[in-house]
Amino acid sequence: MLFVNDGFSPNRSASLLSVRDLTKRYGSDGAAINGVTFSAIAGEILGIIGPNGAGKTTLLEAVAGLLPINSGDVFWCGVPLPAGRRREVLFYLPDGIRPYQDQSALQVVSFIGNVFRRSDADIKSAIEALGLQPVLRKRVYALSKGYARRLMLTIGLLAPHDLLLMDEPFDGFDLRQTRDVMSVLRRQTARGRTLILSIHQLVEAERVCDRFILLSAGQVRGSGGLAELRGQTGLPNASLEDIFLALT
Numbered sequence: 001m002l003f004v005n006d007g008f009s010p011n012r013s014a015s016l017l018s019v020r021d022l023t024k025r026y027g028s029d030g031a032a033i034n035g036v037t038f039s040a041i042a043g044e045i046l047g048i049i050g051p052n053g054a055g056k057t058t059l060l061e062a063v064a065g066l067l068p069i070n071s072g073d074v075f076w077c078g079v080p081l082p083a084g085r086r087r088e089v090l091f092y093l094p095d096g097i098r099p100y101q102d103q104s105a106l107q108v109v110s111f112i113g114n115v116f117r118r119s120d121a122d123i124k125s126a127i128e129a130l131g132l133q134p135v136l137r138k139r140v141y142a143l144s145k146g147y148a149r150r151l152m153l154t155i156g157l158l159a160p161h162d163l164l165l166m167d168e169p170f171d172g173f174d175l176r177q178t179r180d181v182m183s184v185l186r187r188q189t190a191r192g193r194t195l196i197l198s199i200h201q202l203v204e205a206e207r208v209c210d211r212f213i214l215l216s217a218g219q220v221r222g223s224g225g226l227a228e229l230r231g232q233t234g235l236p237n238a239s240l241e242d243i244f245l246a247l248t
Helices: 056-063 083-088 105-115 120-129 145-158 175-190 202-208 226-233 240-247
Strands: 017-025 031-040 045-049 071-076 090-093 163-167 194-199 211-216 219-224
Touching: 017 056, 031 056, 031 211, 031 219, 045 056, 045 175, 045 202, 056 090, 056 163, 056 194, 083 090, 090 145, 105 120, 105 145, 120 145, 145 163, 145 175, 175 194, 175 202, 194 202, 202 240, 211 226, 211 240, 219 226, 219 240, 226 240
Parallel strands: 045 194, 045 211, 090 163, 163 194
Antiparallel strands: 017 031, 017 071, 211 219
16 A cells, blocks of 8 residues: 555545535536535445536546646545645546557556556556456557556556546446456455546446445535435435436
C-alpha cells in the first residue's frame, strides 16, 4: 500500500474518502454534477451507478482532481484533501484510454511496474490475474477493446494506492470475463484496498458492489446497500434496476 505523511495516512475508523456538495457546471449548460455528497469506506466496492450522461465520469474526474469544480470539498480520513495531493492516495483509471499506443503491452506493464517499484513477481502476478499473457507482444493500438481494458486494469493492480477509481471497468467483457474480473477486484478489497467504480450496467453493479450511489442528471437519487435501498423504496424484493427506476 502507499504510505503518505502529513495527516493523509489511512484511518480505518473513519470514512476513507468523503465528498461533500461537489458541483461542476459547464457554462450555461447547467450542472454536470450538482451537490453530490457521498463517502467510501475502507475495503469496500462502492458503485457510482447511472446511465450514460448521468455525470459519472465527470464525478470521478472531479474527485481525482483532474477537473476543476465550482464548489464542494473532498476529505481523506476526515482531513481536507486538496486536488494537488489526491494522486498521493488515489489512482484513477479512465474509460477508453490506451497508454503508450506504439509500445507493446509488456513494455507498458513493465514500465508502470518499474515506476511504482514493483517486483518482477508482482508484475507477473498482475499480468496473470488479468489474463494478459496472450497479447503481451502486441502493440497497445492493436489490442481489442477487451484486452485494452485488461491492460488498464493490470496497471491499476500495480498502482500502490489505497483507493482506485475505475470508470466502466467491465466495458468490453463478456459474461464469463466480467465474472473473472469481478473476482480479481474482490481479491483486491480482501487485501484492504478500496474501489470506486462507475458502472452503467445495473446487473453487473448489483453483483459486485457493496454499496451504491445512484446518480441521475448529475444528482444523487439514493445511496446505500441493496437492503437499505429496498427499505427506502418499500420494495423488499426489488433488483437494483427496479430501485433505480423507482428513485429516478
